[in-house]
Amino acid sequence: ILNVEQSPQSLHVQEGDSTNFTCSFPSSNFYALHWYRWETAKSPEALFVMTLNGDEKKKGRISATLNTKEGYSYLYIKGSQPEDSATYLCAFAMNRDDKIIFGKGTRLHILP
Amino acid sequence: GAGVSQSPSNKVTEKGKDVELRCDPISGHTALYWYRQRLGQGLEFLIYFQGNSAPDKSGLPSDRFSAERTGESVSTLTIQRTQQEDSAVYLCASSLYSGQGRTEQFFGPGTRLTVL
Numbered sequence: 001i002l003n004v005e006q007s008p009q010s011l012h013v014q015e016g017d018s019t020n021f022t023c024s025f026p027s028s029n030f031y032a033l034h035w036y037r038w039e040t041a042k043s044p045e046a047l048f049v050m051t052l053n054g055d056e057k058k059k060g061r062i063s064a065t066l067n068t069k070e071g072y073s074y075l076y077i078k079g080s081q082p083e084d085s086a087t088y089l090c091a092f093a094m095n096r097d098d099k100i101i102f103g104k105g106t107r108l109h110i111l112p
Numbered sequence: 113g114a115g116v117s118q119s120p121s122n123k124v125t126e127k128g129k130d131v132e133l134r135c136d137p138i139s140g141h142t143a144l145y146w147y148r149q150r151l152g153q154g155l156e157f158l159i160y161f162q163g164n165s166a167p168d169k170s171g172l173p174s175d176r177f178s179a180e181r182t183g184e185s186v187s188t189l190t191i192q193r194t195q196q197e198d199s200a201v202y203l204c205a206s207s208l209y210s211g212q213g214r215t216e217q218f219f220g221p222g223t224r225l226t227v228l
Contacts, residue, residue, distance in 0.1 A: 032213040043116075043203065044155070046216035089155060093213020097160070098143045099168055100213050104154030 004092045006103035013080045014111050020076040021106040023090030027071035032093040034100055035064055035075055039086040047075075047088075077108075085110045114138070116220035118204050124226045125194055133189045133223045137206030142184050145207075145217060148200040155203070161187060162209060194227045201225075 005024040013019045025033065032051050036044040048057040053068040061078045077084055087107045091100040117136045125131050137144050146158040157171040161181040172178070176195075181187040191198055201224050205217040 034213075034216065036217075043219035043221055044205075044217075045219070049214055049216050051212075051214055095213070097162060097168070098207055098210055098213050098215065099145070099157065099160045100217070101157060102147075102155040 004090060004101055004103035006088075006090055006106050008106060009104065010107045010109070012109045012111055013077075015080055015082060017080055018076065018078045019080055019108070020074050021088065021108075023073045023075070023092075023103055025071050025073075025090075025092040026094065027069060029094040030068045030071075030092075031095070032100070033066055033068075033073050034089075034091040034093070035073070036089040036091065037086045038089055038105070044089060075106075080108075080110045082110050082112060084108060116204055116206050116218050118202075118220035118223050120223060121221060122224045122226075124228065126228050127196060128193055130190065130192045131194055131225065133191075133202050133204075133225070135187045135189070135204030135206075135220060137185065137187070137204070138218055140208070141206035141218070142209045143207045143215075143217075144181060144187050145205045146179055146187070146189050147203045147205065149203065150197075150200040158189070158202075191225075194225075196227050199225055199227045 035047040038044040050066040055066040063076045087105040089105045091102040093100045142163045144161040160168040176192045179189045201222045203222045204220045207217045208215045
């Protein structure tokens with residue numbers, strides 16, 4: 001059974017602080033790793049799609065790294081702002097189709 | 113251009129009734145997905161359509177659930193004889209085909225289903 005684990009489940013961070021969280025996935029049959037941000041009352045939106053071991057991607061204050069050999073990805077947020085409050089989902093593709101399996105997410109709360 | 117749309121946005125139904133949820137994907141997106149999120153749970157895969165290939169139905173929780181897609185456009189998810197545990201937000205997403213899960217998915221606003 002494919003398992004995508006995210007930790008921590010929930011996180012409270014003071015505004016202005018930096019933070020990071022983890023996505024773990026099976027290291028065999030890797031095709032792609034996705035990160036999505038899901039704000040309350042909105043739909044999930046893609047942040048990154050990563051495919052290569054050692055990949056690093058950045059969008060503004062948010063960045064992600066990928067280690068396919070050991071099966072993990074980190075998402076980093078620098079200088080957290082209130083608008084960063086959301087659930088961050090990672091998803092893993094391991095087959096030669098486009099189906100991806102989501103983790104349960106890390107719920108991030110930014111404290112003013 | 114237009115994003116993924118879903119209707120209705122909210123649906124309240126009585127236990128035992130059938131419901132039909134609709135998804136209009138982004139034009140040109142051959143891959144379409146249905147997910148649901150029950151209260152306090154993660155995003156649960158239900159079904160995946162890709163072009164004219166047989167759909168991947170491995171996530172459908174019971175035979176009360178079915179889905180169809182007309183060509184590469186509209187999809188409907190039907191739940192027969194609804195149960196209270198079917199209450200959830202049902203999300204549809206679409207993407208360009210990559211064959212290796214390498215294209216981002218675009219999500220619709222969801223349908224919130226409440227079964228009384």
